[in-house]
Amino acid sequence: MMRDAGRKDSAGANAAATRQAANPDGRLICLDPSQVDGGKSEIVVPLKGSKDVTVGRGDTSTFIVASRKLSRQHARLFSGEGSWGIEDLNSTNGVYVNGHKVTTIWLKHKDEVRLGSLAFSFELDRPPAGVQQVGSRPVPVSRDDDMSERTMMVGSLGAGKAVLEAVRKVDTPVRLKVEEEEEEDGAEHDSSGLRRKLILGAVVAVILAGLGGGAAIWYPIHKKQQITAQTIERSAHIRKRVIDRAAQVAAGSQTVNFDQDLNELAEAMAESGRLLASEPNAVLADSTARMKFLSFEREFPPLLAKGDIKGMRTLVERLATDVEALTAGVPASAEHGQTDGLLAVRELTKLTRILIDFRALSLEFPQVSKLAPAQPKRDRIQSLDAAKLDFTRIRRETNRYLSVDYVVFNTAVKAVEERDLALLNQWKELLGSNPG
Secondary structure, three states: OHHHHHHHHHHHHHHHHHHHHHOOOEEEEEOOHHHOOOOOOOOEEEEOOOOOEEEEOOOOOOEEOOOOOOOOOOEEEEEOOOOEEEEEOOOOOOEEEOOEEEOEEEOOOOOEEEEOOEEEEEEEOOOOOOOOOOOOOOOOOOOOHHHHHHOOOOOOHHHHHHHHHHHHHHHHHHHHHHHHHHHHOHHHHHHHHHHHHHHHHHHHHHHHHHHHHHHHHHHHHHHHHHHHHHHHHHHHHHHHHHHHHHHHHHOOOOOOOOHHHHHHHHHHHHHHHHHHHHOOOHHHHHHHHHHHHHHHHHHHHHHHHHOOHHHHHHHHHHHHHHHHHHHHOOOOOOOOOOOHHHHHHHHHHHHHHHHHHHHHHHHHOOOOOOOOOOOOOHHHHHHHHHHHHHHHHHHHHOHHHHHHOOHHHHHHHHHHHHHHHHHHHHHHHHHHOOOO
16 A cells, blocks of 8 residues: 555656646747847846747737837747747748748747847756657648657547548448358458458548648638738728827827838738738728828828929829729629728829829919919810819718828818819919900
């Protein structure tokens, strides 16, 4: 009894030690803190217990590293049995382990991890003495070579049941046939049994190959859908921040500085563009068009204030080209309402062209008088007067977007209405009453 009790105590201690060693604490140590803003002498990302850690430069990350080399949410670290894994959160500059770009992978003690160009060393409090045992969760890797031991198999209980059921169905008729042959000739039993095993083996191999192929096809599709959904969600958050800041500017509670807006929008549009290049998506195309107009409306007002007609036309034609490319890429299966924002941006692009034409007239003929040294031609006035109908229609139909989402551009529209449309009406009246 004493020996049994001793064995039980020893087994319990070993089990406790195993559980304790299953998820050791660790850390990421920045190898060159001088690259990080703020001049810190040491940057250490603590990895404790089983709590996930996200690293990035944005406020939504659980560990913030003030570096423009990182995306707002660059990477996620998660615990497994005996180690930690790292996942690239679709960052702009990528995640690298020992020089290899990865998507998701288990880390080993003393691995070099680069987030973009920022290098870290991964360390465990209790590094394993031998070959590291990784967790049971499925984790794909982007490269094999020296990291091949970290590759995991994808499987499920449902897949195992499917294999067993298929084997059972095939095994029954084969067994009956073998038993009949045994009654006829015992000598043929061995060969029949061998045939049965070969058939079963072939069936199982085919089923497993099919399951493996299905998993290989399903996982990338599922992963891409997940990344697309995350990108759409991040884009929506960025748009909201940008719109909120613009509302503060319009209310006069904040000075005008759109550099932060332009940087955030550029990063989000680049991320969306990479996904759209590989597979069309109506919601993502709509989101990208909205961001493009938010970026456009921050570049447009300075050109309007300077009267840079050429610069304004170049800017709006670039926007039109981008928007048409997004429109052409929307899949035919898109549901009604998924691209309302994209359609609104197309209309606002037309509105901008008309607006520029009105301002060009004001700059060329600022003085309305019969004695003015130069007067516009009547056909030009008539053409611009006809364009007022489209200007008014688009202004009315897109009022919800202008008053809520695009308040910066709405300010420019109001300025043109007050100055340039008034001047156009004056020229129309003058030239209409002056037949000469």
